Amino acid sequence: MLAIVIPYYKINYFRDTLTSLANQTCKKFKVYIGDDASSNNPEFLLQDFVNIFECEYFRFEENLGEKYLTKQWERCIDLTADEAWIMILGDDDVLGETVVEEFYKGLERPNFASNVIRCATIVIDEQNKTYSDLFTHPELETGIEFSIRKLKHETRSSLSEYIFKKETYRRHKFTHFPSAFYSDDKAWFDFSEEKKILSLNEAVVYIRVSDFSLSGSSSNKIAREAECQYLLLIYVHQFHKLNSSEKGLLLIKLEDTFYFNKFKDIKVLYKFYFRCLLYFKFDKLIKSHKKLFRKLYHSFDT
Incomplete structure (x- = not known):
């Protein structure tokens, strides 16, 4: 089963994120929300989605994201149960309606042997307007092949578009870099373990860039x-x-x-x-x- 893990801190676009989960054509997933000692408690929003999808909310009393964002990701993953696959979804990003459905279709592909799966992406702004064209990827490529493409500025990448096996994550964990920049990029060739990353170009994740997002505010x-x-x-x-x-x-x-x-x-x-x-x-x-x-x-x- 798929665990969708949300390291929560900002409420600004969180309803949009939750709505995109409610709109999934396949509800075979469980959501785990790890509140990073936010000043904006989201529980009143969660009430609107009771019985629409399975969800657990946990509030941490110590803020880790400001200094060690990767540690916040990891303790949120620790909230999960026996799910075999993990997606870390940003609290302002939005899933296309068929992301979960396409994920399970991917698992059924002949000769499937990937530890990491990724979706196509579109960048959106504060008003949910598209900010980019659709970014797709080769159907199969190694982690280092992806890294070289990104060094050449031939692609973009963000944490929310990836789904990975929990067992390979446990062997490697995330590498801490300042503000977690490139920590996700490093993870994909660690987690893939020489196996090729499978791209689901029919599944789209909408990545938000705003003044509230890390990529929009960090120096x-x-x-x-x-x-x-x-x-x-x-x-x-x-x-x-x-x-x-x-x-x-x-x-x-x-x-x-x-x-x-x-x-x-x-x-x-x-x-x-x-x-x-x-x-x-x-x-x-x-x-x-x-x-x-x-x-x-x-x-x-x-």
């Missing part, structure tokens, strides 16, 4: 700090799986984040430099030399 500096940590983990653990052009792309992205974040790990920088010699094209290598040696010099100087 660029926090996002760049998280990006550096995320790229470093790919660099350390996944580099050998990439082809030459992908390795070059990752090194270019890392170079940019190193300078933005004043990265000073001398051992990493030296190894990074020699990999640049191997994978950068000549013109890019010339441009990088001056910046990299300046970075190495300042590392010694400080």
Whole structure:
């Protein structure tokens, strides 16, 4: 069975989220709401959906989301029972009517062998107006293939569009990055465990971007700090799986984040430099030399 987990904090669009659950064509799911010590108690809204879908509400007295959002996700997952699959749905995002139905159809596909399933998405604004075209994905791809596509800006991704096996989540948990930026991206190649991610392009999740959402309010500096940590983990653990052009792309992205974040790990920088010699094209290598040696010099100087 599917558990839909909502780490709740903001009430602004929560009725829309709950209504989208009530409108599902398949009601074979249970909702778990973990209130992150919000000042806006949502229980009066939940009364309107009693007997429409199964739901449990729990209020945490300590706010974790402000500092450790991934820990809030994890303690909300801990509320679930024996459900085998988990979706973490944002408290302002909206499910298309057939998301749950398409999920169960996906499980019945011939030779199904995925730990992670994802839906198509449309970005919406505060007035529920579409803010983007429909984003779809290859039917099957590995977690690292997805990561490279995102580094190339060929796709977008957000937590709410994914459904994953609880057993693989338990083996890996979420990696904490500042404000949880890239924590979900890292999870998909962890949770997929070399198996391919299955895309349900017929199922649509509407992702809201507003002044109240994290992506609409967090500073660029926090996002760049998280990006550096995320790229470093790919660099350390996944580099050998990439082809030459992908390795070059990752090194270019890392170079940019190193300078933005004043990265000073001398051992990493030296190894990074020699990999640049191997994978950068000549013109890019010339441009990088001056910046990299300046970075190495300042590392010694400080």
